Amino acid sequence: MKYRRLGKTGLKVSEIGYGTWQLANDPNMWVGADLSESLRSLHKYVELGGNFIDTAWVYGYDEASPDRHPSEELIGKFLKESGKRDDIVIATKVAPKNWKWPAWQGIPVDEVYPEERIVGCVEDSLRSLGVDYLDLVQFHVWQDEFAEHDGWKQTIARLTKEGKVKNWGISVNDYQPSNCLKTLDTGLIATVQFIFNIFHQKPTEKLLPYAKQNDIGLIARVPLDEGGLTGTFTRETVFENGDLRKRFFAGKRFDELLARTDELKKLLGSEAETLAELDLRYILSFDEISSAIPGMRKTRNVVANAGLSDGRKLSGELLKRLQEHVWERNFYSDVDPSMKSTSYLGV
Numbered sequence: 001m002k003y004r005r006l007g008k009t010g011l012k013v014s015e016i017g018y019g020t021w022q023l024a025n026d027p028n029m030w031v032g033a034d035l036s037e038s039l040r041s042l043h044k045y046v047e048l049g050g051n052f053i054d055t056a057w058v059y060g061y062d063e064a065s066p067d068r069h070p071s072e073e074l075i076g077k078f079l080k081e082s083g084k085r086d087d088i089v090i091a092t093k094v095a096p097k098n099w100k101w102p103a104w105q106g107i108p109v110d111e112v113y114p115e116e117r118i119v120g121c122v123e124d125s126l127r128s129l130g131v132d133y134l135d136l137v138q139f140h141v142w143q144d145e146f147a148e149h150d151g152w153k154q155t156i157a158r159l160t161k162e163g164k165v166k167n168w169g170i171s172v173n174d175y176q177p178s179n180c181l182k183t184l185d186t187g188l189i190a191t192v193q194f195i196f197n198i199f200h201q202k203p204t205e206k207l208l209p210y211a212k213q214n215d216i217g218l219i220a221r222v223p224l225d226e227g228g229l230t231g232t233f234t235r236e237t238v239f240e241n242g243d244l245r246k247r248f249f250a251g252k253r254f255d256e257l258l259a260r261t262d263e264l265k266k267l268l269g270s271e272a273e274t275l276a277e278l279d280l281r282y283i284l285s286f287d288e289i290s291s292a293i294p295g296m297r298k299t300r301n302v303v304a305n306a307g308l309s310d311g312r313k314l315s316g317e318l319l320k321r322l323q324e325h326v327w328e329r330n331f332y333s334d335v336d337p338s339m340k341s342t343s344y345l346g347v
């Protein structure tokens, strides 16, 4: 496994990180996780040199058990079993108090991140993970206009001083990679997490150059387009009820996905043998990226993805050809307008 610098945090993280949204299931988003397989996958990941785990207060949250944080708790179990807490960089997220993904323009910051929300989530995460400090805490939605307000700045300064949180990051709204640049100018934020894959190349326009110049750690989320870029879906694929992919690839989008992945498969060969490999190598071909964090519950996916971290980058020629495969989808205007203010995909 190769390691990269996580921007000004100074931490060294494995370039294949571990996404855990689905690790312990998530109501109406992810179904089908076998928790013992998930636990084995975490052990395998660390055995293969992985050291960067991304989770969130909200992953697995169920209104029926509001004090439970299933993804963090399973990671906590793993940390206890492995005894490797200090070797692993743990990133989690503070959930917006108003439960709205994404944060829409004009929303008052006090409705999203009042002091008690930030502190409450951090305390819960420390407890669920069974740790006494968090390496990175990310805001789970963001609007750059929050940069003008001082409340959250004072709260994060206090939590940092208390030693509970080492570094702070922003997980930007879906498909809005630059909706954080004014906030980054404050110098208080060390990392940005954002969607990045062959279909969504917009981050290369502004965010990557900014990060390079300002030593911001970059975390590439949804690297496999929720599975769309693994090349494993076929016309026979049926998503279960409660699987977010049923909505993500609804209607015409599924046929379009298959047509697009058929085209991408024509580029497979000596540089990448599978679509997942092509896509993850695409992401890691950018030096600005600190880590790509595929969501994984299966040991075989951990082994396949970790095996790609060998320092081999795609050729300039292939990277250029991949520019023709951009597919920007805006779910928030594409779906029923009543979905606009609710969580559609964003957690």
Ligand SMILES: NC(=O)c1ccc[n+]([C@@H]2O[C@H](COP(=O)([O-])OP(=O)(O)OC[C@H]3O[C@@H](n4cnc5c(N)ncnc54)[C@H](OP(=O)(O)O)[C@@H]3O)[C@@H](O)[C@H]2O)c1
Pocket: 018, 019, 020, 021, 022, 054, 055, 093, 140, 171, 172, 193, 220, 221, 222, 223, 224, 225, 226, 227, 230, 232, 276, 293, 294, 295, 296, 297, 298, 301, 302, 304, 305, 345, 346, 347
């Ligand atoms: N707003 C936010 O902050 C936000 C939003 C979304 C995601 N995230 C973070 O980013 C992480 C990654 O995003 P994601 O999990 O939504 O999507 P993703 O990584 O694009 O796709 C995850 C899916 O790909 C499958 N997969 C992984 N490696 C594979 C391989 N080599 N071959 C075939 N299939 C493979 C996984 O299967 P199995 O699960 O069966 O192993 C999983 O179903 C999340 O887990 C979470 O940590 C953050």
